[in-house]
Amino acid sequence: xxxxxxxxxxxxxxxxxxxxxxxxxxxxxxxxxxxxxxxxxxxxxxxxxxxxxxxxxxxxxxxxxxxxxxxxxxxxxxxxxxxxxxxxxxxxxxxxxxxxxxxxxxxxxxxxxxxxxxxxxxxxxxxxxxxxxxxxxxxxxxxxxxxxxxxxxxxxxxxxxxxxxxxxxxxxxxxxxxxxxxxxxxxxxxxxxxxxxxxxxxxxxxxxxxxxxxxxxxxxxxxxxxxxxxxxxxxxxxxxxxxxxxxxxxxxxxxxxxxxxxxxxxxxxxxxxxxxxxxxxxxxxxxxxxxxxxxxxxxxxxxxxxxxxxxxxx
Amino acid sequence: xxxxxxxxxxxxxxxxxxxxxxxxxxxxxxxxxxxxxxxxxxxxxxxxxxxxxxxxxxxxxxxxxxxxxxxxxxxxxxxxxxxxxxxxxxxxxxxxxxxxxxxxxxxxxxxxxxxxxxxxxxxxxxxxxxxxxxxxxxxxxxxxxxxxxxxxxxxxxxxxxxxxxxxxxxxxxxxxxxxxxxxxxxxxxxxxxxxxxxxxxxxxxxxxxxxxxxxxxxxxxxxxxxxxxxxxxxxxxxxxxxxxxxxx
Ligand SMILES: Nc1ncnc2c1ncn2[C@@H]1O[C@H](COP(=O)(O)OP(=O)(O)O)[C@@H](O)[C@H]1O
Ligand SMILES: [Mg+2]
Numbered sequence: 001x002x003x004x005x006x007x008x009x010x011x012x013x014x015x016x017x018x019x020x021x022x023x024x025x026x027x028x029x030x031x032x033x034x035x036x037x038x039x040x041x042x043x044x045x046x047x048x049x050x051x052x053x054x055x056x057x058x059x060x061x062x063x064x065x066x067x068x069x070x071x072x073x074x075x076x077x078x079x080x081x082x083x084x085x086x087x088x089x090x091x092x093x094x095x096x097x098x099x100x101x102x103x104x105x106x107x108x109x110x111x112x113x114x115x116x117x118x119x120x121x122x123x124x125x126x127x128x129x130x131x132x133x134x135x136x137x138x139x140x141x142x143x144x145x146x147x148x149x150x151x152x153x154x155x156x157x158x159x160x161x162x163x164x165x166x167x168x169x170x171x172x173x174x175x176x177x178x179x180x181x182x183x184x185x186x187x188x189x190x191x192x193x194x195x196x197x198x199x200x201x202x203x204x205x206x207x208x209x210x211x212x213x214x215x216x217x218x219x220x221x222x223x224x225x226x227x228x229x230x231x232x233x234x235x236x237x238x239x240x241x242x243x244x245x246x247x248x249x250x251x252x253x254x255x256x257x258x259x260x261x262x263x264x265x266x267x268x269x270x271x272x273x274x275x276x277x278x279x280x281x282x283x284x285x286x287x288x289x290x291x292x293x294x295x296x297x298x299x300x301x302x303x304x305x306x307x308x309x310x311x312x313x314x
Numbered sequence: 315x316x317x318x319x320x321x322x323x324x325x326x327x328x329x330x331x332x333x334x335x336x337x338x339x340x341x342x343x344x345x346x347x348x349x350x351x352x353x354x355x356x357x358x359x360x361x362x363x364x365x366x367x368x369x370x371x372x373x374x375x376x377x378x379x380x381x382x383x384x385x386x387x388x389x390x391x392x393x394x395x396x397x398x399x400x401x402x403x404x405x406x407x408x409x410x411x412x413x414x415x416x417x418x419x420x421x422x423x424x425x426x427x428x429x430x431x432x433x434x435x436x437x438x439x440x441x442x443x444x445x446x447x448x449x450x451x452x453x454x455x456x457x458x459x460x461x462x463x464x465x466x467x468x469x470x471x472x473x474x475x476x477x478x479x480x481x482x483x484x485x486x487x488x489x490x491x492x493x494x495x496x497x498x499x500x501x502x503x504x505x506x507x508x509x510x511x512x513x514x515x516x517x518x519x520x521x522x523x524x525x526x527x528x529x530x531x532x533x534x535x536x537x538x539x540x541x542x543x544x545x546x547x548x549x550x551x552x553x554x555x556x557x558x559x560x561x562x
Contacts, residue, residue, distance in 0.1 A: 048405045073407040080405070084398030086328070088335045100324040101406050103317065145402070 001026055001075075001153060001183045002047060007056035009042050009207075016042045018207035019056070024200075026152070029179050031198035031215070032187040035305050039207040040187040041081050044157050047185070048078040060153060077146025081157040081187075083139045087131035091122055091141050094130060095148065102149040112148050120144040121170060136167035143171065147178075154178070156186040160193060172197050191297045195219075205305040218300050225295030228264045228272055229253075234285030238262060244279060246270040259288070321408050325416025326423075329390075333424050342386060346428045349378055354435065367445055371435055372453045372529050376493050376521055379464045384485035386424065387468025388478045390417050391556070395476040410556045414549055418469060425461040429454065449531035456528025459541040460521055464489055466548030473555040496520025 002024045009017040017039040024030050034040050045051040047058050049069030058065040065072040086094055095113045104112055117126050120140045125133055130141065139159065146154055159175075160168045175184055176197050188194065194201050195215050203211040203218075211218060219225060230241075237260055242250045246266050254261040266272035273292060280287055333339040353374040394400040403413055439445045464485075471484040494500045496517040504513045517523060524537040 045401075050401055050405050070407045070409060073405055076405070078402075078405045080398060080401040082398060084402055086332070086399055087397065088332050089328070093331075097324060097328050098402075098406060101321055101408060103320065142402075 001061050002185070003057075003059045004043075004047065005057045007043060007046060007058060008054045009039070009046060009051065010054045016207055017046070017053075020204065020207070020209055021056075022202055022209065022212060024183050024185065026183055027180055028183055028200055029175065029198045030183070030185045031194035031201040032185055032204070033189065033191070033194060033201055033301065034187075034204040035189065038204045038305075040204060041157055043204070044078075044155050044185070044187060045080075048076060048080075048155050049073050050078075050080075074149070075151050076153045076155060077149070077151040078155045079142050079146050079157060079159055082161075083142035085130045085138060085142055088129065090127050090129055091133070091137075092117065092126045094141065095144060098145045099148045104148070116144040116147045119147065120174065135162050136164065136170075139163060139167075139171065143174070152182055154182055154184045154186075156184070158188055159186055160188065160190065168193070191301060195297060203301065203304055210304050211300075215297060219295035219297050221303075222293075222295035222297070222299040223265070223303075224293045224299060226266050226271055227293040228266070228276060229261070229289070229291040229293070230264060230276065230287065231259070231261045231289035232280065232285045232287045233259045234280075234283055236283075237285060240279060240283060241276060244272065244275045246272045246275045261289075317407075318409075318412055321412040322416045322419065325403075325408070325413055326420040329417050329420035330423065333420070339424065342382065342424075343428045343431060346378070346382055347431060349382075350374065350432055353378070368435060368439055368450055368453055369529060371432070372457060375457050375460060376525060379461055380486060380489040380493060383425065383461060383464035384468040384471070384482045384489065386421055387465055387485060388472050388481040390421065390469050391473040391552075392476050392478045392481050395559075410553050411549075414469070414552055414556075418465065418549065421465055421469070422458075422462050425465065426458060429457060429461065446531060449529075452528050452531045452533050455533070456525055456537075459528070459538070460525050463492075463521060463541050463544045463548075466545040466552075467492070470548045470552045470555065473552045473559065492519065492521050494520070496522035 002022075004023070005021050007017055007020040008015065020039070020043055032040050032044070042051065046053050047060070047065065049065045049072050052066050060072045061075050063072040063075070086097075089097065092113060095116060096109060099109045099113050117123060120143055122137065122140060122144060125137050130138065133141065139162070143156070143159060146156070154175075156175075160171050163171065172193065175186070178184065179197075179199075186193075186198075198215055201211070201213065201215050201218055202209055211221075230237075235258060238250055238252055238255075241247055241262065241264055247264055248267040249265045251263040251265075252260060253263055264272055264276065273290075276290075277287075279285075350371065354371040357370075357374070391400075394403065404410070436445075436450060439450070467488050468481070468485040471481045471488065472478075474484065475481050497520070501513055501517050504516075524540045527534055527537050
């Protein structure tokens, strides 16, 4: 439903977005990741029809956003970074205003506003002025605004930024609940969030896409993916495991008498667990603990984005 | 088309309410009435003049508006840009011209309300003598047009910067120019060394000559066209600024 092709945005001489392309289909929760200043907000603003691209195109349900932003925006609910709101309005007054702009009046308007207030748990503050709200309620008010016209596409720029863990959970649950019928694109630099709700992750760095995959596949790129942490009792464990053909490198984490704790990295694409278990049986080691690392997204994130940054610096 | 009207009205309503949700509206109206009263009674000596006309009241409006209208206009765009709500506004299918018109209408109506609250003066004049009500009407009408013209200037400078103080100062300076270009003491001075056609040409841009015709009770199409084109030009200039500043 969203097609982004060779998108470029220049601010003066500075290129903030440099040839970004991707397509997203219904049912996807796309996590848009990248370090600060990578160009996430700028890209989302172009998709939302707020900024015109310097080059490239964005189409939303077949509508070119740059040529017909008004039509494209009818299919989009957009929550800008930092959840800007009209401070002097009440929560329900603000939602009625946006509903009116979205073309709803009378009982239809009232029903839609009531519905999103309920859905976003805004009842306790609905008659409160926005400038008196806590951060969590502000974010949810801005989020509620995106749902009024039940759009097919949600663009959320750092929707959980600055929230406490409980509030984050509320927002994530709402996103997960809506996911099947929509395209949801959210930018974040919180990696656990991507693991928690996204079905796909795009990492951008210095305005370019550097990775585009499922969170699980990305995790497997981590150097610690499938690394085994083994605590065992026996003779010559470290030497023997190091000789196994599947094993690349072993680190001794702890050693006391004939017990030791090791971290064993398999060779690329290999799984060291069966070989380790076989060796333990043969040598008569007692395995006290064994953990297989699933790989860590933040490792991958750091690997990918720092190499890109250094390239940029050269 | 209906969508355009709907958007303009929704924005005008929101803007109108926001005036009264803050003390700004009340402070503005009180100051406007106090200053208008002060100039009319103490400076123009409304009672002592012994004439049943409101000319001593309307004469001051260009100067009053020069200061007060930019104070109303300065927040119109500067505030949206500072708080980032402009990003909301322009991503919910609202176009710049719709937002512009909505804000302009709300602010103009607000100025009309302040002006309407000077009605006791008309009652006093009627009580004192028999003013020409046609002249009084065209005086108010001219004052409204003048307010609208100042407002369109203030709206333009408000879009130029997110700093309200700068927006205010720019609007006052442009307003001052538009007054002085046709202010007799200045034009007389200019006429000493500049050719007449130039002085007249510049004066034609001024609010003053057009405003004064209306104050004499003459509703001339040329003056109406003048005010309408000042407003239209300024609104289009604001639209161009919004396009270049925020990409919309
Ligand atoms: N309006 C603007 N004018 C000039 N530079 C900008 C503007 N908006 C963003 N940038 C620059 O573009 C780059 C990308 O910014 P942004 O998209 O906000 O990154 P992110 O959201 O990933 O943190 C940054 O270097 C930022 O300074
Ligand atoms: Mg950002």
